[in-house]
Amino acid sequence: MKRLNLWCVVALVLALVVPAGASTFIALSRHELIAQSDAVIQGRVLKVNSFWGQQGRIIVTEALVQVEEKIRGNAPTVVRVRTFGGSVGGYTVEAHGFPTFNVNDHVVLFLHNANDTAEVTGYRQGQWRIVEYKGVQMAVPTAEAELILRDGRRAPAEKALPLDAFKNMIRADVERTSSSRLAN
Amino acid sequence: MMNRKSSVPVFLVLGALVVSSASAYVLLSPRRSWPSAVAITVDNRGNSTITDSDGGATAVANAINANVSWNGAGSGTRVNASKGSVASYALGDGKVMLNFRDPIHACTGSCLAATFTGYYTGSTITDADIVTNAKNKLSTLAEPDGCSAEYYAEGIMVHEVGHVLGLGHTTVTGATMYPSVSACNNGPASIEADDKAAINDLY
Numbered sequence: 001m002k003r004l005n006l007w008c009v010v011a012l013v014l015a016l017v018v019p020a021g022a023s024t025f026i027a028l029s030r031h032e033l034i035a036q037s038d039a040v041i042q043g044r045v046l047k048v049n050s051f052w053g054q055q056g057r058i059i060v061t062e063a064l065v066q067v068e069e070k071i072r073g074n075a076p077t078v079v080r081v082r083t084f085g086g087s088v089g090g091y092t093v094e095a096h097g098f099p100t101f102n103v104n105d106h107v108v109l110f111l112h113n114a115n116d117t118a119e120v121t122g123y124r125q126g127q128w129r130i131v132e133y134k135g136v137q138m139a140v141p142t143a144e145a146e147l148i149l150r151d152g153r154r155a156p157a158e159k160a161l162p163l164d165a166f167k168n169m170i171r172a173d174v175e176r177t178s179s180s181r182l183a184n
Numbered sequence: 185m186m187n188r189k190s191s192v193p194v195f196l197v198l199g200a201l202v203v204s205s206a207s208a209y210v211l212l213s214p215r216r217s218w219p220s221a222v223a224i225t226v227d228n229r230g231n232s233t234i235t236d237s238d239g240g241a242t243a244v245a246n247a248i249n250a251n252v253s254w255n256g257a258g259s260g261t262r263v264n265a266s267k268g269s270v271a272s273y274a275l276g277d278g279k280v281m282l283n284f285r286d287p288i289h290a291c292t293g294s295c296l297a298a299t300f301t302g303y304y305t306g307s308t309i310t311d312a313d314i315v316t317n318a319k320n321k322l323s324t325l326a327e328p329d330g331c332s333a334e335y336y337a338e339g340i341m342v343h344e345v346g347h348v349l350g351l352g353h354t355t356v357t358g359a360t361m362y363p364s365v366s367a368c369n370n371g372p373a374s375i376e377a378d379d380k381a382a383i384n385d386l387y
Contacts, residue, residue: 023291023298023347024340024365036293054288057274058300058313084290085300093275093302094212095290096347122294144353144363154364 023097027147027155028122034173037121039073039114041065042130042167045105046078050086059093061086062117063101065109071167072174075114082117097144099127106130108139108166130163137163209361209382210352216307217350217386221261224248224280224345225268231284231337232318236326239284240337241267243324247338248282248345252374253360257383263345275302278311280348282341286315296320296365297340299347312348314341323368331368339365339372346375351382 034040043065053060065079085095099120101107110126111118120126124143131138141158149155161169226248230239247253248265255261270281273288291298295317302311316322323334339360346361353363356378358371365372375383 024296026294028294058288096299148364
């Protein structure tokens with residue numbers, strides 16, 4: 001019953017933060033997500049700013065994220081992360097399936113270009129929200145359950161995980177990759 | 185006690201129930217729609233990986249306008265697609281453009297195609313645009329060499345136009361708005377009952 005309540009909470013949180021609808025993305029494996037990222041960080045969103053970018057063609061949003069922990073790779077103390085979509089002057093551009101940020105969001109982010117203006121690797125696949133449930137921090141995926149694999153099949157849905165276990169999985173993947181390179 | 189394996193389907197079901205309405209189809213949230221039929225300009229440069237006569241531009245426009253697509257849902261003409269220049273591509277200009285490239289560098293890496301919708305407060309969509317990751321191999325039914333490990337542009341774009349019209353992803357397998365596409369499968373170019381129900385709910 002306790003586990004059912006936990007999943008209910010997680011499902012409700014996920015439903016609140018994930019708007020329906022998305023563009024079409026191909027699923028990256030966990031290994032690909034890590035390998036294609038300069039850094040994986042745990043952090044908290046300090047500030048969010050939206051503006052017209054790309055020569056006024058679309059609204060972009062930049063979030064300043066205070067890095068609490070560098071899980072993998074290097075990143076500055078505060079990372080600037082850019083995504084598409086946002087609201088300016090009463091007009092909203094929704095970038096379906098792209099990461100979104102709110103001030104005070106507690107997140108784990110897979111990033112490329114982390115030392116400049118970073119972007120989230122794999123779109124929402126690379127953005128996880130940290131939710132506290134009865135003293136346990138959980139890493140909750142923001143990607144829609146429905147992604148496609150390169151062969152067109154539906155990708156397995158990501159599951160919410162205890163944050164520590166999630167970070168250990170990332171570190172273990174990095175270690176496996178490093179060991180494999182040394183062995184070769 | 186619920187074991188871990190059986191808790192995941194519950195999680196997905198609960199998430200789907202909260203996000204969607206009572207039906208399988210999902211509308212964009214907040215709910216919004218177009219006040220009239222949408223004119224879509226399909227990039228007349230075509231896609232470089234498509235080997236039909238114009239890089240798929242005609243095939244995609246025809247697929248969007250076809251009666252087996254959104255105009256045949258039973259709520260009247262919803263889209264009018266035609267080939268044209270997308271040089272002035274921008275959100276906020278009220279011109280809906282389907283670009284076979286990505287001038288704003290938004291759809292890269294794992295992105296196949298991306299749709300953006302624009303709106304002021306309220307329930308009206310005022311603009312939308314689609315960009316495509318040109319690194320993925322696409323095909324059309326008109327290609328002389330057929331399809332080989334490629335995605336049909338017709339099916340992908342009919343799906344993306346569904347987002348333009350205000351639809352999200354459905355849980356119904358085989359529907360156009362189901363978020364899965366197989367290589368050399370143009371099924372999504374023809375809408376199914378669930379897709380029709382969604383459009384008729386909105387319009």
